[in-house]
Amino acid sequence: MSGHSTYEPKTSFERWLDVRLPILRMAHDTAIDFPTPKNLNYWWTFGGILAVCLVIQIVTGLVLAMHYVANAGLAFNSVEHIMRDVNHGWMIRYIHANGASMFFLAVYVHIARGLYYGSYKAPREILWLLGCVIYLLMMATAFMGYVLPWGQMSYYGAVVITNLFSAFDRLIPGVGTAITTWLWGGFAVDNATLNRFFSLHYLLPFMIAGVVGLHIWALHVPGNNNPTGVDVKSKEDTVPFHPYYTVKDAFAILVFLLLFSWFVFFAPEALGHADNQVPANPLVTPIHIVPEWYFLPFYAILRAVPDKLIGVLLMFSAIAMLFLLPWLDTSKVRSMRYRPMARWFFLIFIAATLGLGWCGGKLPDDVVIAVGQDAVSGEPTGFTVVMLSRVLATYYFAYFLLVLPLLGLFEKTLAVPDTISTPVLPKGGASMPTGATASPEKKG
Amino acid sequence: MAETAHETHGEEPHRRDFIHIAAMATGAVGVAATVWPFIDQMNPSGDTLALASIEQDISKVTPGQQLVVLWRGKPVFVRHRTPAEIAAAVKDDHADMRDPATDASRTKPGKQEWLILIGVCTHLGCVPSFGTGDYGGWFCPCHGSVYDTAGRIRKGPAPKNLELPDYEFTGPTKVKIG
Ligand code: HEM
Ligand code: FES
Numbered sequence: 001m002s003g004h005s006t007y008e009p010k011t012s013f014e015r016w017l018d019v020r021l022p023i024l025r026m027a028h029d030t031a032i033d034f035p036t037p038k039n040l041n042y043w044w045t046f047g048g049i050l051a052v053c054l055v056i057q058i059v060t061g062l063v064l065a066m067h068y069v070a071n072a073g074l075a076f077n078s079v080e081h082i083m084r085d086v087n088h089g090w091m092i093r094y095i096h097a098n099g100a101s102m103f104f105l106a107v108y109v110h111i112a113r114g115l116y117y118g119s120y121k122a123p124r125e126i127l128w129l130l131g132c133v134i135y136l137l138m139m140a141t142a143f144m145g146y147v148l149p150w151g152q153m154s155y156y157g158a159v160v161i162t163n164l165f166s167a168f169d170r171l172i173p174g175v176g177t178a179i180t181t182w183l184w185g186g187f188a189v190d191n192a193t194l195n196r197f198f199s200l201h202y203l204l205p206f207m208i209a210g211v212v213g214l215h216i217w218a219l220h221v222p223g224n225n226n227p228t229g230v231d232v233k234s235k236e237d238t239v240p241f242h243p244y245y246t247v248k249d250a251f252a253i254l255v256f257l258l259l260f261s262w263f264v265f266f267a268p269e270a271l272g273h274a275d276n277q278v279p280a281n282p283l284v285t286p287i288h289i290v291p292e293w294y295f296l297p298f299y300a301i302l303r304a305v306p307d308k309l310i311g312v313l314l315m316f317s318a319i320a321m322l323f324l325l326p327w328l329d330t331s332k333v334r335s336m337r338y339r340p341m342a343r344w345f346f347l348i349f350i351a352a353t354l355g356l357g358w359c360g361g362k363l364p365d366d367v368v369i370a371v372g373q374d375a376v377s378g379e380p381t382g383f384t385v386v387m388l389s390r391v392l393a394t395y396y397f398a399y400f401l402l403v404l405p406l407l408g409l410f411e412k413t414l415a416v417p418d419t420i421s422t423p424v425l426p427k428g429g430a431s432m433p434t435g436a437t438a439s440p441e442k443k444g
Numbered sequence: 445m446a447e448t449a450h451e452t453h454g455e456e457p458h459r460r461d462f463i464h465i466a467a468m469a470t471g472a473v474g475v476a477a478t479v480w481p482f483i484d485q486m487n488p489s490g491d492t493l494a495l496a497s498i499e500q501d502i503s504k505v506t507p508g509q510q511l512v513v514l515w516r517g518k519p520v521f522v523r524h525r526t527p528a529e530i531a532a533a534v535k536d537d538h539a540d541m542r543d544p545a546t547d548a549s550r551t552k553p554g555k556q557e558w559l560i561l562i563g564v565c566t567h568l569g570c571v572p573s574f575g576t577g578d579y580g581g582w583f584c585p586c587h588g589s590v591y592d593t594a595g596r597i598r599k600g601p602a603p604k605n606l607e608l609p610d611y612e613f614t615g616p617t618k619v620k621i622g
Contacts, residue, residue: 289585
């Protein structure tokens with residue numbers, strides 16, 4: 001889209017179409033001849049993987065909607081009907097359910113890639129923000145989808161998440177309650193809630209598809225970032241998208257689908273919760289309610305604080321950090337490959353986030369490091385999950401609010417190469433197999 | 445010359461400006477009036493609002509037992525308290541609490557043994573279970589809020605005591621909730 005188009009209509013039909021709706025030109029310029037940095041590694045294949053995930057969710061979801069009944073009295077049984085009676089229903093449902101997990105797995109890798117290689121920095125801020133919007137929409141979609149089978153986890157997931165808004169009663173009395181009543185369409189999560197969640201769960205993926213369109217548009221203006229973080233300087237630095245990255249992406253997609261299939265066919269319930277096999281019961285909450293794994297870090301942050309309003313606000317700010325990131329990181333160097341300090345802080349950040357996820361799955365008072373024993377019950381006492389969550393959550397926020405703003409001012413970065421090609425073009429190139437990375441046909 | 449004339453002209457309120465503002469204001473009111481029904485449709489419908497009250501026979505609930513009834517989609521705990529539970533609650537009347545309340549203010553006069561509460565944790569809405577918390581009352585499994593035998597919040601993230609529904613005794617063993 002930026003720069004000139006290299007599309008040349010070949011047949012008379014293509015020429016006829018090209019002056020009426022240049023759709024083939026657009027396809028050619030975005031997916032075939034798009035000049036792409038020649039050094040993209042496998043972390044860059046997750047964009048394509050995400051696109052596949054979205055298509056899989058939409059296709060399987062459409063099929064499920066043909067058999068599902070969005071009614072509090074019938075929903076649970078209609079899902080059982082899909083699992084037992086509908087032809088191949090079990091497989092399609094398992095693909096959809098595990099597909100959501102795979103989608104989040106991929107988006108987390110994709111986001112981490114952006115964090116490490118500084119893909120959020122100028123001129124890709126809008127691209128990054130659109131990605132964050134996609135992520136928010138994904139969370140909303142997955143949350144509402146999980147409510148649809150109307151099991152115990154579905155029900156109490158809906159109860160807890162919608163009740164987050166009741167925290168605003170502390171700011172303006174009554175407002176929080178008004179919001180929850182409005183969200184529920186009643187005085188509790190009930191049939192009205194289920195129906196609207198189904199309607200929205202159907203709608204949002206198509207909105208995601210729309211934002212993905214904008215995301216890719218915004219990608220194609222500055223073009224891809226790359227592992228060096230250095231801008232493309234000349235044609236030497238790029239290869240055409242097809243066949244180089246179509247093939248690389250396709251390979252990565254196949255490997256990813258292997259993992260996906262392993263879950264679907266060998267461990268379809270591994271990421272689910274047994275309690276969701278029990279129909280929703282508004283009178284009894286299961287002993288241990290936890291959200292899906294991909295929400296656990298945020299859940300841990302929510303529970304880390306004893307105050308309801310502050311807990312809720314912190315949880316929302318944890319996500320808001322991503323939106324602010326382009327303006328928080330002050331370093332001029334994009335890729336952390338050349339930021340020796342930032343690299344360590346980044347690794348600790350990933351570890352802290354995984355640690356928060358672990359905490360989110362435990363009970364708040366579980367003991368992580370036993371120090372003593374309770375005199376009465378004999379239970380171990382010591383450093384608990386809540387305390388660990390506090391430490392990790394503090395690091396999570398410090399990474400965005402202290403480390404990245406300050407580090408950019410003080411850090412001594414390594415020498416950044418002039419061009420993408422500099423680090424790989426042979427100076428003492430004897431040890432490098434010829435043409436492994438650089439494009440041999442262009443060498444003089 | 446013509447330019448200056450034009451400028452002064454532009455600064456004064458103009459008939460056309462008035463028409464613009466009036467048209468925009470009317471348009472804004474129209475948009476708001478159109479959007480509102482689409483927002484308000486999500487609020488509780490007439491039949492949901494109509495489910496106002498239920499009558500419950502509580503003669504079979506012996507001391508130490510608790511009945512859970514569904515009212516407006518929410519559980520209501522009807523707890524027949526033992527003297528020990530009442531004593532424990534009264535003893536703590538002036539303890540340091542997040543949402544201070546005396547035990548007497550949580551029951552109807554002369555009916556101290558009946559504690560009737562909305563069984564919804566004031567943190568994020570889970571249903572607390574009786575008998576597992578530190579204060580002899582309820583414990584919420586979701587994020588560990590602990591309520592005492594008067595349903596007052598004592599520990600954990602919940603900000604408020606368990607709510608009391610509107611209810612009245614319509615007979616010695618009959619209660620109308622709502
Ligand atoms: C449904 C979800 C998403 C889809 C389908 C998607 C798709 C893509 C695709 C196809 C690319 C092309 C480059 C590549 O292969 O990496 C890309 C790039 C990018 N995405 Fe996403 N994306 C999604 C979500 C996100 C999210 C949640 C974020 C960040 C919060 C994000 C941030 C970025 C950035 C910064 C780039 C440019 C990276 C670069 O070239 O270095 N994306 N995305
Ligand atoms: S909902 Fe009861 S403690 Fe959170």
